[in-house]
Amino acid sequence: MATGNDVREIFQLKASDQVRRVQKTERKPDGISRELYGLIGNNVSTVAFNNPTYKPKLNVSKKAVNWTWRPFVNPSRDDDLVLQHWEKTRTDPNEEYRFYKFNKSINLISFSPEEYTSHLKDPDWTMEETSYLWDLCRRFDLRWVVIQDRYEWPPQEADRLALQYYNGNNLVISENAPNATKKEEEDTPMKDASAAASGSGESFVQATLGGDTSTSTGATNAATATASGSKPPTAAASTSKAVVSITPAKTRSMEDLKHRYYTISRILTKIRMGDASQAVEKAQLLSSMAYDKNREIERKKNLEILNTRTPEQIEEEEALYLEARRIDQNEKKITRERENLLRLLNTRDIYGPGGPTSAGLAGQVGVAGGGGPGTGIIIPSNSITIPSSSSPSASGAAGGAGGSGHSSANGPLSPSVGKGGAGAATPGGAAGASGTTPKKRKKAPKGSVQADDSAPPTPTTATSGANALKGSSSSNHRRPSNASDGPGGPSSASATLPPPAVKKEKLTPGAYLRSQKMTPIVSTKQQRVQSALVTLGLPFKPAMPTATVMAKWDQVQSNIVTLLDIKKQADKLESDLKVVKMRRGSLGSGSSGSSSAVTGSAASGAGGATGGVSLGSNVDGNFGVKREGTGDESGTPGPVKKKKRKD
């Protein structure tokens, strides 16, 4: 690589001797220690240089501090143990021990026997046990974990003595007896005790435990004596027996202990701080002593459950949580999709008679009203789902069912929705009323059997009757809705031609071509619409664009667009359904029943678009075949029929 010097040479310049290597040392920001900056700054060197910048200076001018090995007494102790330590010579030897101030103990509210008898009685506790608890609290400074660990009632003799020793002579209760025992204990030669214990801790403990039991059952106190060194039961021992009341050995949970402690503390505080002037302080104190035993127990139980979950459970929980989050997030999207769907279905009705349109909307509202908003949304979505292969025959049945259904309008509908009871009838009826034919159709396949139960016609009759009924059945489908809406006028309309679409023609000034009046189709759909036209045997453009032809043409085209949209939706929903089904796994007949209902409804939903059968096969097979199907069913209601008619 060419350096600056090379360049100078090339240009025949004098080599600059002041090519000062400017070592750019960034200033270290304040607040970061030099060492740390050396590690993280951008001047990190790979080799650590270790040239100390700090040079210790011998400070000859200052005299070294003298230290002395000096005895001291620690005022925290109640004996006068003299230990020695190093101190600066110039400090005052009589100064109080530096660490004395750390000797703090907690302030427990203690109680007198009188107070106990008048206020603190508890059937579950004796005074002795309560004061034992108090001793432990003082001994372990309210470290509840330790207190609970050491809690043993009735206590071992040695433990009791130790506690008493610690708590000094401020024991409230049973003052005399334990003292006597204590003295006795001290007099007993050590050796006896150790000789009595066989050296193994367990056996010793066992012996003592046995002692406790026997004491508690009211036997003599000999066992206690064993504990304190196999001496014969003496007067002292019997005194101590008198002290240790006859209570069965209890296991106390931490909640029991805390509950007792806080209850007593609260009571004592209340009694002692009767002054109104201390009210605030008292309230504060009391609230600091609040303890809800049951809640604590509940909390710990729940914690336990939480902690004993198996990994599978945890995993499942996490999965569920994620799912819930996902659903939450997708909710908007889903509702939007549903709205789209609804719009799609309703737009179709635009081409139907004016009445049904409004009826459709009203019906939907009615559904919502009937089943609550939730079901209201769900039902329409169900009604649109996927066609199944069973739909062709089903449509016949649908016709039948529908035919019979109109006489007992609610009957066939309610089972199909798949929820029994009066509640179901309402949405069902509403659905029927909505005039969205698909709904009714859907019912038929899954509900055909059920429908038979409620309504006279058997499947066969329904099918056979279907042809006959077709014309009327379709109109019947509409009928209820119309009927509910009011005048029956539309029925005739649906039987014959629907009134021409309400389409406002824009008046273009001047002369224009008819073809200009053609509703343009979105380019993305154009191709598919055209292929649909081909299968219908229609040319891309009408050969004779008269006004009527153009109107029809427009209608056909928009119907095709709607159909394609619905088909797309149907496909999507079908795949969704497949996924759901797969996830549900093998859930037996129950699930399959309901899913078939859904499928059936899907079929009819789709059927609504083209006319019952067609869409079912539509999805499976090719378009043309259906076309024929649709052709047969001249009675099928809806715009499709019109299309057929037209061709």
Added chain:
Amino acid sequence: MGTYGGDEVAALVLSVGHTWTQAGYAGEDTPKSIFPTSVGWVDLPAEADQGDDADNSEDTQMQDVTQDGASASDSNHIGKKDADGGDVAPQPVGAGLVPSKKKITKRGKYYVGDGEISCWRPDMEIKSPMKDGLVEDWDALEQIWDHAFLKRLRCDPTEHPLIITESAWNTREIREKLTELAFEKYNFPAFFVAKDAVMTAFAAGRPHALVVDSGGDMTSVVPVYDGYVLRKGIMRQSLGGDVLSDQVLQQFKASDVEVTPQYLIAKKSPVIVGQKPNVVLRDRPATPSFHKMMQMRVLHDFKESVCQVAESTYNEQNISTRPQKPYELPDGYNFNFGTERFKVPEIMFNPKEFLKNPTPEQENFVGLPKLIFNSAQSCDIDFRPTLFGNVVLTGGNTLFPGFADRLHWELNSIPHSYKVKLHAPGNTVERKCGSWLGGSIMASLGTFHQLWISRKEYDESGSNIVNKKCV
């Protein structure tokens, strides 16, 4: 000075484990002296002191004889004073604070310290005063104390407070006897007994901890709350380094390899891998306990230099791809060890499967993770997360490479929802001397000095004061 709360009073710290005894001064970071807890004992005919031979120099014998005379009267004197020794062994010397390595009693002689006990003597029996964390042989223990204070630290016990560590399950009687020993025999001005688990937690800087200690003959798990041992959570089993070494011995036996300790070998010449050793043995009849100890030393060394723990579950396939390690026994036999070296420490984690020929007691052993889990489980539920977050690992037997990783892995694979944090000092000394170190720290704290049991308190209350003040 005030900032760290230290205030040295030149206390002594003594920690007697099953395998090693550690003694030193409070405030230091390592024990001044570490020596084996085992002592040698030679029976001597009552008067004639003939026990020693070639290994012991003549003048030692002379010393012994003179001491013998001096101490006989001493021991008689003490024998009268404390009559609790029973007839098993009369109280040995000691009151006289005469530094004497070889304690003479009426019936025999003790040898303490690494150099002494590993020296071959035909009739020397080896014994350890500790069993399961409890003192079993008081005479031997006294020898240990003597050796520590008088031979090794060479201090005047009357000038120093003493703090010793005990196992968490120590009994009242033992502590009382220890107290008595400290005050009656050595005249310490002040004394304290601390739980080794608490001290280990202290050394790790934790008031709350779940202390996992795996030493020579015991593995224990002890929950510590704010400096107090939770008795109900103590879990222990006699599965320790010695069992592992014994298993190594069995492995060798199974493959027909004789483990010959150093003291029996006169001459050896190199052999190729896996071949029978070419060795000339010495004729040195020894007691079984001595032979066993020497054999164990070899096995310990083998174990410590070759064995390793699989970092996650034991998987024979993975293990067999790991590099082998060569090891040569004292007699020249050498071999490359592959999967075997992983199997031995695996016993700590899965005794059911890896412990061969278990005794009835050993059949009930559970793996260390389970032991830890059980211990934590027996504590209050609110305290468990703290315990799992402060697992402290200590003891020589945890020093196998990969041990801490494995334990961490195992603890995480037991179903629970706690966060496990394992504190395992990387420093070997710290791991082996955890409890000593904690004692050293605690005894040099200014706030601790109010807790000492003083001579006066002992005189007033007797030895059971220890059960009142040290809980």
